[in-house]
Amino acid sequence: MPDSKRPNKAIKVVIVGAGSVGVTTAYALLLDGLASDIVLIDIDRNRALGEVMDLSHAAHLHKARVRVGDYEDCENAAAVIITAGVNQKPGQTRLDLVKTNYALFRDVVPRVAHHAPDTIIVVATNPVDVLTHAAYKLSGFPRERVIGSGTAMDTTRFRHELGKHFGVNPRNVHAVIVGEHGDSQLAVWSLATISGMRLRDYCTAAGIEYDEKALEACATRTKEAAYEIIRRKGKTNYGVASVLVSVLQPIVTDSDAIMTVSRVGSYAGVEDVALSMPCKLNRHGAYQDVPLLLSEEEREALRRSAQSIKDVITSLEEHLKPAEEKAEATEKPEQA
Structure with missing residues (x-):
């Protein structure tokens, strides 16, 4: 392996989402040898464990550890890749899709940002551009540290x-x-x-x-x-x-x-x-x-x-506005 690609012992990469893209990315990352610690996070922990067990049978050849983790394991990660989300169904609009996946991002991204305030977030979930914008807003990170796989x-x-x-x-x-x-x-x-x-x-x-x-x-x-x-x-x-x-x-x-x-x-x-x-x-x-x-x-x-x-970002923000206003009103203390 060229020295420029030899992994630092401290390099950790976290993948949120143990679906086909997340798991294939873990395998490709394992073969490439960039990271010594690859962490999979998924709501279905049992499935993620099965994938890790399978991946571990290749890991011994590549001097890397693959494991199931939680958001606490994002700490000190060089990058956190978000692949979690649903795929677009026939007849479904982009706005319908982004509403569903935004709800997931609203849970995932702040947790990543909390445990790994210095990491770089890489978004792969579609629609990737709208969700890259969402991850930027939800994380509070500088724009250069929120990257979508894009084109x-x-x-x-x-x-x-x-x-x-x-x-x-x-x-x-x-x-x-x-x-x-x-x-x-x-x-x-x-x-x-x-x-x-x-x-x-x-x-x-x-x-x-x-x-x-x-x-x-x-x-x-x-x-x-x-x-x-x-x-x-x-x-x-x-x-x-x-x-x-x-x-x-x-x-x-x-x-x-x-x-x-x-x-x-x-x-x-x-x-x-x-x-x-x-x-x-x-x-x-x-x-x-x-x-x-x-x-x-x-x-x-x-x-x-x-x-x-x-236009999709604006439509999403308009869709979210009533819920956010309601939440803010609930949180305000009553006037004496």
């Missing part, structure tokens, strides 16, 4: 599709998906390159046709990939688990890697919203140091994406 998965899928189209290794494709991890995501064509060349220039140099319709089909397949996988197997887990480990790597190794992850900020004139842009990741969290040089058309598409997420 890191979409960017990986996009590079895979472009690699297949051009017949090159996806590692040689530099292209990103930004905005929402969802239907309003944006493929940044203006900055996409292969071997340092813009796609049109690469096609000219390689003597191949620049097929705009075929490229748009790559973006469409990227956007619809999760739907297609879920339709066939009922869930996605391997890809997102590998991406979550990729997000953890620069945090644990303090390596200043740039990835498209979701973070609360102001985007294209839309304030206080979470969406994905390239961020520098290190042990302190996620930082947006360099803005993308988007075309006018892309900037407008980003604004629409940001507004789409903002």
Whole structure:
């Protein structure tokens, strides 16, 4: 194992949610060797224990401990990954889904923040951008220490599709998906390159046709990939688990890697919203140091994406307002 990836003996990573994504992430993390202590927290402790028993049969090969824990075990964690939540059902709106998962976050996030005030929270639960915003508000953490997996998965899928189209290794494709991890995501064509060349220039140099319709089909397949996988197997887990480990790597190794992850900020004139842009990741969290040089058309598409997420955040806040006002009224002492 390279020294840069060799785990510190003190590195602890906590995963909240022992469903398919959480458990696959624990397994991927175990194989990668980033952490020496992997803790699974789940409301179904017995199921979590069964998963840990199974994972432990691989752990002895990788010099790491995998165990079931509780929120107290978040103390001194380098990162806490939240994968817990329900999946969107057919016919269910994003707002209905976020109401359900927000209720879970309202319980989970303050407990994580209480026991691990210096940790970095990584949100994987969908809708990830809205819940990244919720985790930021509920934790009271600085925005750089609340990170959503965002379009890191979409960017990986996009590079895979472009690699297949051009017949090159996806590692040689530099292209990103930004905005929402969802239907309003944006493929940044203006900055996409292969071997340092813009796609049109690469096609000219390689003597191949620049097929705009075929490229748009790559973006469409990227956007619809999760739907297609879920339709066939009922869930996605391997890809997102590998991406979550990729997000953890620069945090644990303090390596200043740039990835498209979701973070609360102001985007294209839309304030206080979470969406994905390239961020520098290190042990302190996620930082947006360099803005993308988007075309006018892309900037407008980003604004629409940001507004789409903002609308759901606003709807959620309006839904929660009566309950919060009622709670505040109950807590106020009666006037003499």
